Amino acid sequence: MRRVVITGAGTVNALARDVAGTVAAFRAGACGIGRLDVRDVERLSVRVGAAVANWPPEDLFDPAVAPLYDRFTQFAVAAGREAMRDAGLEGALGPRAGCIMGSAAGGIGTWEDSYRAVFADGRNRVSPLVVPRLMHNAAASHLSMLHGLQGPVFTVASACASSNHAMGLAMQLIRGGAADVIVTGGSEAMLCFGGIKAWEGLRVLSPDACRPFSADRTGMVMGEGAAVLVFEAEDHARARGAKVLAEVAGFGMTSDAGDIVAPSVDGAARAMRAALEDAGMAVGDVGYVNAHGTGTAANDRTETAALRQVFGDRVPPVSSTKAMHGHAIGATGAIEVIACLMALNEAVLPPTIGYRQPDPDCAIDVVANVARPAQVEAVLSNAFAFGGLNAVLALRRCE
Amino acid sequence: MTAEIEAAVIGILARQALLPEAAVPPDARMExxxxxxxxxxxxxFALEERFDISIPFNANAPDAAQFDMTSVQSVVQAVERLIAQKAA
Incomplete structure (x- = not known):
């Protein structure tokens, strides 16, 4: 069985438009959450989010293809460009390379603009590019065209676990021999009027800040962006002398088969155990867990109980970086891999910012507010989605 | 007005809980x-639509809410207050 490593990373999120800036923000405990500036914001009851600022698509993309890019594709293409450059991969990679991306809402902004045109504005036609812009696979397909990825290419949709499922499948396909290189991660651009309005109805959004695991938390804050990672067979990477960022050592996925929104301790714990087993890791090997940590009461208590079930009274340091980059829904797991790579390679744990008050139901070390130096050999990254779908990655440091 | 609101609250809660309205007396506690x-x-959502009000309730901080959901009576009073605020 081939080992799988990460050889490149790229991201666009509310903290920064690249990996270096994002890592600097993680170290500093910066917050990307602010007041939203979306169309019709005055009709929203929730007006904060972690939006990507200073994003002029007309300056960032080839005008010949830019009209085909919904905002979620723009983020993916920009992050993919950075990841390929980081991996030292140029030109068309051919049939042994693929792309598996995650997205929960795909081109929701394009849906919204088109519905406004026909329903609100009474127009009788929409752009002929609507379908190719809004389809969930648009980001993966554009990445395939830009980088000549001619093997397995598709998009996975499992709500907030989308990018973890995408990366897990990418690892399994390389392990199984179906490809040598898979460009993978997630992309999301749900911070539009309709996207936020839909979430408002669930009454889980915070009106001000994201405070995971803190007793005074008031809910989750939506974010947006993308992260793209280059997954590669270790032998393939070593043969070309590539820099290796980490080993993708294991992946575990489970379903609660219970409730459509309420999380389950058992499903989350089983996914973490499955990832550890797949990676051949003992619980004592894990030096850091990047939590799902949405900042809702339901998630944080359930996740803490699951961590206790898996790690007993020796739960390693756990942080939720969502307090910094927001909950980027289907892209969040991929952005959180950037935080995990920082923990593994720079010996710094990213903090849970906004933490003010211990919650007896979440009595774990959450790396409160300030990044912490720590030598870490292995990490877990959790994603637990609506629909009861859990996906956990295990990463290991490489020399 | 109170009677009408009470009937609506009971109707909506009973429908959501898949209970006959008779099983949701005015003094019932939410649990x-x-x-x-x-x-x-x-x-x-159904109450907001029925009375054209906006209910401030965050599932993450139920105790801190300005909207007391401990019982049918408390919900009726809270809805009455929101309707009065809207009229004011």
Whole structure:
């Protein structure tokens, strides 16, 4: 069985438009959450989010293809460009390379603009590019065209676990021999009027800040962006002398088969155990867990109980970086891999910012507010989605 | 007005909990009705639509809410207050 490593990373999120800036923000405990500036914001009851600022698509993309890019594709293409450059991969990679991306809402902004045109504005036609812009696979397909990825290419949709499922499948396909290189991660651009309005109805959004695991938390804050990672067979990477960022050592996925929104301790714990087993890791090997940590009461208590079930009274340091980059829904797991790579390679744990008050139901070390130096050999990254779908990655440091 | 609001609240809560209205007396406490979190969100939505009000309730901080959901009576009073605020 081939080992799988990460050889490149790229991201666009509310903290920064690249990996270096994002890592600097993680170290500093910066917050990307602010007041939203979306169309019709005055009709929203929730007006904060972690939006990507200073994003002029007309300056960032080839005008010949830019009209085909919904905002979620723009983020993916920009992050993919950075990841390929980081991996030292140029030109068309051919049939042994693929792309598996995650997205929960795909081109929701394009849906919204088109519905406004026909329903609100009474127009009788929409752009002929609507379908190719809004389809969930648009980001993966554009990445395939830009980088000549001619093997397995598709998009996975499992709500907030989308990018973890995408990366897990990418690892399994390389392990199984179906490809040598898979460009993978997630992309999301749900911070539009309709996207936020839909979430408002669930009454889980915070009106001000994201405070995971803190007793005074008031809910989750939506974010947006993308992260793209280059997954590669270790032998393939070593043969070309590539820099290796980490080993993708294991992946575990489970379903609660219970409730459509309420999380389950058992499903989350089983996914973490499955990832550890797949990676051949003992619980004592894990030096850091990047939590799902949405900042809702339901998630944080359930996740803490699951961590206790898996790690007993020796739960390693756990942080939720969502307090910094927001909950980027289907892209969040991929952005959180950037935080995990920082923990593994720079010996710094990213903090849970906004933490003010211990919650007896979440009595774990959450790396409160300030990044912490720590030598870490292995990490877990959790994603637990609506629909009861859990996906956990295990990463290991490489020399 | 109170009677009308009470009847509407009972009707909406009973429908969400899949109970006959007779099983939701005015003095019922919310935990006795057995709504889960999603059912509660749906009930609040139905009340907002029925009375054209906006209910301030965050599932993450139920105790801090300005909207007391401990019983049918407390919900009726809270809805009455929101309707009065709207008229003011």
């Amino acid at each position: 006795e009705i057995g709504l889960d979190s999603l059912g509660m969100a749906e009930a609040l």
